[in-house]
Amino acid sequence: MRYCSILATFAALHQIAQGLNILITNDDGFGSANTRELYKQMTALGHDCYVVAPATDQSDMGGRVDFTSSATLTTNSGWDIIKAGAPAIGNDPNDSHIFYYNGTPAAQVMVALDYVLPTFANFSTPDLVLTGPNFGWNLGPFMYTLSGTVGAAYAAVERGIPAIAFSSGNSDQTPYYWVNASTKAGLQDPATITARLAANLAQALIKNAAGSRVLPLGYGITVNMPYITSHTSNQCINPPFVLTRMTGDAVIEKAVYDPKTKVFSYSNINAGGANKCINGDCSLPSETDVMNTGCMSSVTFFTVDYDAPYRATCDNATDVTTIIPIVVQLNGTTPPPGSGPNTTVVGQPPSMPSTSSPPRVTAIASSGVVVEWSLSALLFGLGIAVFSL
Template identity: 55%
Template structure:
């Protein structure tokens, strides 16, 4: 039995009600972010499977692309699987990790209709987690273009609760390049991003449990048709601890400079390209809570992660919802108001992000938002140009420590 499954089994044996979780993304099955989130969720006692693309499939939205080749015509991402291998298969080192040569939305269908029924001990997951994407998925334009959100929407349309995660750091790295300790003596940004995603997912799971009377078994994580989109700011742990534990903040997709796109003609080359374009139509607030800040506003206001609750029922206005206040009813307490007096970091007030090797003058203690993202070195203000496509108890924490 592989290590992650064995350790997760220990956590389950200790009394945690683990969920069956499908994890996917649009950046590929071998990236650092998806593996870190997978390990973090497994360490919390959940039965996790990855089914993700064999190579980068960013920007595909909800397109369904099935390969016409039974075998890979080139090496997979980072050379993990070689050309000539089947177009669908397992990671060489982990039988809970699968790749398929297709678009992100297709990964969800292949997982639900082939991989899980045939190769897992469950057919329908309790939760789908997509990402964490390399590059932010902010605003309604990227909601429709992002492959990570396309996979999320596909899961929701199949009746499965789903959460999409994205991060500011845009350079894709392989899972085997995750550092146990950065030059600042802290955990790798991928590790922290994965922990943040798992912590928020666990908070949703715990909230679903608390709404079930006389039981400790988790209920449905989100109602039918609902999903969550999360954007995490640039984690600064490569350099310092200025942004290593961003709090989760309620937001909405529109407003605050959300953008669409426009065509730009290059007279020298005779070709067109695209550029970001802010428009009043994109930034209208029609449904939902118009008092909430937009995602870009949240990310620009400091070291904070934006959390957006959305539905795929495009015709239903907010006021007709069966939930009078879906934010209060569905979001866990860890997701706070942007103007709260004391925002608590997403990993917890005193969570450690200390690396496992090396020394540093930093304490490695995550203290949440310490300064504006626009003023800290490397924090990366979100502009139209730069935005791109544990609830655990002691044993759970101990298991996570062995992984990170």
């Protein structure tokens, strides 16, 4: 057994040394400066990376899966990199690891997993999916379903692959060929810094895993990074990462009717439903508050298990079972009194399998600072992790 354990340890270390197989996508387009810089950073760290991203801007698509019905591009791709009439899926002219496809962000993940990687890469299932960094923040539960960046991430998580969605406060969409080695302030381009921060966080999590899954099955992470000031100053170029929750002061949209133009637009409002803390740790700061505070980045864990708990919510104010009709059986499938033989009864198993506690892991920041935490503390918010990468 000891010999097998040693072999397993060496195998895990070998996997880390060789790097992971990583898929990178986004919703802004395959020519995005942020995404190309992340691809460069992760490749430089020794990982085998492929980009499969939209031919054109596909923002605000959420988890929608749209496949093009045309075998060719009907318009030029974003930033005119690929011209109309070219195949609807293809390579970047200068890099065989970068693909575009004319579909939504979630569709990119599926096309990558089911066609591009099995056909053109030396792997078919990546160890990790990275989305973004998006141009602009994606904050709160509303953006969880609206954002194409996050939608691509939870499409990967639903397929059983760990995923991290990155979003940036620098919201001007820029192509990769606008990235400068340095700015007027003598600093790196914001896209480069944003990508470096994202890569450092991803690499810390990869090191934590030590050859195992980067995240537990069914879990993903959404990260929001602040506006990087490197064009003009060093005021915000190395923000710390803070463990957060989605709910709390997040906004959603409302419809605003203009009687003059007879059309609708939107405005932002706070809504109780989007800010009700149910499953997460209500003691954690909200990602919205953290991002509005200053030069910090939020790190929020999510799952694609949308079920709310049956019992009292985390603030212990409400027992949901008090509002569930009698026809729904919570502990077995015994039909309620008066039900006929054709009655369908919704129930749950009388007992659930127990789960073991996740192991402790250690994150190593790029600055050399070691931050140790329990993975369960991260996943379920038993504290606030703040560390600078």
